[in-house]
Amino acid sequence: MKTTLMYRGSRATGLFLLLLATTTAFCQKVKLNDSEYFEIPGLNVLVFSSQYNGMFFDEKTAGIELIHHGVRTSTGGAVRLQHTPEQWDLVPKMTSRKVDKATNSIEVGLRYQEVDFDSRVVVSAKGNGFEINVYLDKPLPAKVVGKAGFNLEFVPSAYFEKSYLADGKPGTFPLYPASNTKTEPLSEKIQQFGIHNTFEERGKPEFIVPAPLTSGKTMVLAPDDAEHMVRIQSETELMLFDGRNLAQNGWFIVRSLLPAGKTGKVLTWYLEPNVIPNWKRAPVLEFSQVGYNPGQEKVAVIELDQADQALKTASLIQVMADGKQIEKLKGPVTNWGKFLRYNYAKFDFSSVKEPGIYFIQYGDQKTNIFPISADVYEKTWHPTLDVWFPVQMDHMTVNEAYRVWHGAPFKDDALQAPLNQQHFDGYSMGDKTDTKYKPLERIPGLGVGGWFDAGDFDIQTGSHNTTILNFVDAWEKLKLNRDETRIDQGRQYVDIHRPDGKPDLLQQIEHGTLNLVAQVKNIGHPVRGIIVPNLHQYHHLGDANTETDNLPYNPNLKPYESDGKSSGTLDDRWAFTTRSAFLDYNTAAALAAASRALNGFNDTLSTQALTYAKKLWDENDGKPNTDTSRFALFRRNTEMAAALQLYITTKDDRYAKKFTDAIWPALDRNVGQVLTAALQAYPFMNKAYQTKLKDYVVKFKASNDELTKQNPYGVPAGTRGGWGSNQQVISWAITNYHANRHFPDIISPEYVFRGLNYLFGCHPYHNLSFVSAVGTRSKKITYGSNRADFSYIAGGVVPGIMVLKPDFPENREDWPFLWGENEVIIDICSAYIMLAGAANELVKK
Ligand SMILES: [Ca+2]
Ligand SMILES: [Ca+2]
Ligand SMILES: [Ca+2]
Known part of the structure; x- marks a missing residue:
């Protein structure tokens, strides 16, 4: 990396001088911004912008977090009850959050209901870094003495092959966990979520307590790497742990225990992440790694640091059979505007239709190659x-x-x-x-x-x-x-x-x-x-x-x-x-559909499927909606889906009536949610239905066009929450496929390709295809059964970009364990097969 050059060869003295130089040349104070986090170029400190999740507990996306030179390297800053908390260990509930711009500080109240333990953590900008103070209004409850501490976690992948210094004692971060542990009797363990236990005791009631890798009053992480260097100082001993001894998804953790019998300010840390002066995130050139069909729109999106200005032009370069590279097109780069935290610009090379191997050049950046060819989706x-x-x-x-x-x-x-x-x-x-x-x-x-x-x-x-x-x-x-x-x-x-x-x-x-x-x-x-x-x-x-x-x-x-x-x-x-009833109807729909596909392939199963679909229908039909499950809200739509699939399979009018009674109000409620079902019904319905449906397709087209104003990709992306938006993007593109099939003069196939372009690399953060082994460069690290090997299973489609509150899009390729970004599931993958097959059919037309 070009910016690390200035730190090469640094020994303690050199480093000290450089830090001094940094301080004088770059005396920029960290400030709270309007999005309620601390910000300077190269560093953001988030203080409980995201909270721990009650369903999956510690997802490594909550508490005090650092976004350090564009990458989220630290999470889980909070009072915790273990040296290296696992996913189902107790998490604190945030009881209050005060953002004070006048004092440049954020205070959060934290509570462990299960052990009746409250604390407050205050993070304040100070000097070139931060002070973190922990306050107790009552002394530590006996149960957490020797256990409660302040933790800050660092993602191992950012620190692999780098060093640390604890009061000057050197060490290197372990690539694989092999540090010391001891066992303690189970009675000493703070109970995990509910009655559950992540640890297989196998006949011996105990649990494992990891020992620190090192300890000291001053801890410097990665002094050899300007992008990741962090200095932490405290009068209380700091310990460095490796969470992976207990759980493969564990992080490196710096921790200080809280003292027993004390109240008021019980712990102070000074935290100083190194900041590279005038740092700017490198532009990300986003395009389809699978390439493009000659006739389709071809628009690359350029993701820029807030402080960056788009260049005036970019080029499309063709790689010829003799290895020569020729500039096929030099075209304008047009500004799109801001989305989440970055600026965006676009480079349109739709005019290039000649089949071949290409790459994009933007300033001195070149992308990897991709094809333009009639068979890219095949x-x-x-x-x-x-x-x-x-x-x-x-x-x-x-x-x-x-x-x-x-x-x-x-x-x-x-x-x-x-x-x-x-x-x-x-x-x-x-x-x-x-x-x-x-x-x-x-x-x-x-x-x-x-x-x-x-x-x-x-x-x-x-x-x-x-x-x-x-x-x-x-x-x-x-x-x-x-x-x-x-x-x-x-x-x-x-x-x-x-x-x-x-x-x-x-x-x-x-x-x-x-x-x-x-x-x-x-x-x-x-x-x-x-x-x-x-x-x-x-x-x-x-x-x-x-x-x-x-x-x-x-x-x-x-x-x-x-x-x-x-x-x-x-x-x-x-x-x-x-x-x-929700699940009964949902299953009836699937069984009724399956019975058609299996007819002539496995007749016994086909007949059983239809018999059970009808049985489930009959047992629910006409009954009031007393469903209390969290899925009850969806019952209406699953009943409608069951009616449709049973009608297509049996041609029995009683199902058709149920469907047509339900579909119009459902379309009025939310056109995007049920338009696919309405369009799937189209071939089986009368002319009046088909005509009436047109108005809804027109409405849907208007919502499509609205998307181009919401984000530079023109797809339903960017929702905040614990799970990426690829599922919505795929489902939206499939709706467009069905709409194009029956209303080609309203819905162009470009919407279908746009959804796939997004999946294949034209999306925020990086430009990898979200489908492993599909496209020139694709996800090689996913949350599948082989995630501990930092590997993937070919053809898996990940959830994609998770937007961490308030504005940070993330999809990690160095850390598989964030399921909201990297977990491959059957719903998404089956929909992807439908969508990719559909795009190929559209191209062949
Ligand atoms: Ca068994
Ligand atoms: Ca086969
Ligand atoms: Ca599951």
Whole structure:
């Protein structure tokens, strides 16, 4: 990096001189801005702009955070109860937040309800850095003495291969955790969320306490790297920990314990992140890594530091067969304006239509190459169907050439979940099972079909429904009959890159339907999902086949004892069986759709699917909406979806009436949310319906055009929250595909391509394709089952850009563990197959 040159070869003296030079040449005080965070070029300090999340606890996106030279390097600044808190360790609730511009400080009140412990943290700008003070109004509760401390976490990937100095004692940050730990009796442990425990005690009631890597009163992190150097000083001892000894997603943590028996100001840190004078973030050139069809719009977006001015021109360079590079186009760069925290400009090279290999040059920056060619979309969905979906298949051994992705897991599926269970991952049970089974009784027949819903290994029924509906749509509209996978249900065996004469898409529809049918057949209705009972199983990283022991639970044996056929370990997954009309209708829609696709392929399953779809419909039809689940709001739309799919399958008018009664008010409420369903119905409806629908498509077109004013990408991106917006972008582009299909003079195919361009690299933060192994450069680090290896599964589509409050877009390629950015899920991937297949069809037209 060009800016680090000035620090090369720095020893202590040199560094001191340089810091002095920095201070005199760059006496810029850190100020609170209107977005309520501290800001100077090269450094932002956020103080609880984001809070800890009650559902997933510590997501490494809350508390005091540093955005250091454009990268979020530090998080989790707060009073914490462990040296290296894990995800489900208790998190403080923010009880107050006072932003005081006059004193240039932010104060937050923090409370641990579970141990009745309050503290206040005040962050104030001071000198070239910050003072962090912790106040207690009452002495530490006995339970947290020796445990409560102030922590600040640093992302390991930013500090790998760099050094630290603790009171001058040198060290280097470990690439892999191998520091000292000790065990303490479980009675000493502060209970994690609910009754759960991330630690597998395996018969020995204890827990692990990590020892510090180093300690001292002055800690300098990365003195060898101007972009990441941070100095922390305190009169209280500072300790440096490696959180990865306990959890692969742990960070490096600097920590001081709070003193017992004291009140008032109990801890002071001075924190000084180094700032490179006049630092400006390098422009990011954003374009489709997959390339462009000759006839489509081709617009690169240039993301600029707030202080940067766009250059006047950019060039498109063609790489010729003899290796020569020729400037094909030199064109204007036009300013777009500000979005979130950056300025944006655009470079339009649509006029270049000649097939070939190209790159963009902007000033002295060159992008990697990409093609312009008529077949750029042809293979874009292949890795997702060929590789990613097979790897997600539950209850199957999955092989790829010399590699076994996993053995056949969860042969011990599944037990009835117990009552009144507040589980993790959003699951819970109330005071009735809604089944004929007793708590922890075995429900037969569930060890078949289904997909791991995400980077974890549970079966989420709602996601299965979405996936099946996407797949059936792709099957019916696009006829994707690719066959590159052997899927053998009888042998529970999947072999990737090995055709078996059967279309893979149909085999996937069959695989998902097998599990849904098993649920309705054996339980009577679909269930919320099927998930492991223990938190120490849930964070499983490795072969899914070892998440349980694959042997059915036998209460007559002791834990970890086995007779070879059964086991005394209560690790079999639980079915969370609470019934809801939302899920019944949602599943009825998927089953009704699947029955069409499977007709002539697996007639038995096709017939079962339709029978159960009708049964679920009949059992809910006409009943008042008494649904109390958090999905109840969506019931209206799922009932409508079930009516539509049942009508398309059966042509029974009673379903058509239900659908047409519901669709118009739904379109009036939110056109974008249900227009896809309305358009899917189009071929099956009368002329009056088709004519009436046109007005809504016109309205939708207007909302499309509004998007071009909201962000430079012209897609529904940029929503704040804990999860990226690729799902919305894909779903929006699919709606445009259906709209173009029936109303081509209103909706141009460009909206479909625009959605894909965004996915393929024309998006904030970096320009990687969000689909692993699709496009010249793509995501190589994702939150899949192999995330601990900083790896990916080809064809996986990540959630994308998470916007951290108030204005920071992020998608990390150096740290897989932020699921809101990097977790690949079946809903998104199935929709992506539909969208990519649709774009290819549009090009061929
Ligand atoms: Ca899950
Ligand atoms: Ca096949
Ligand atoms: Ca078991």
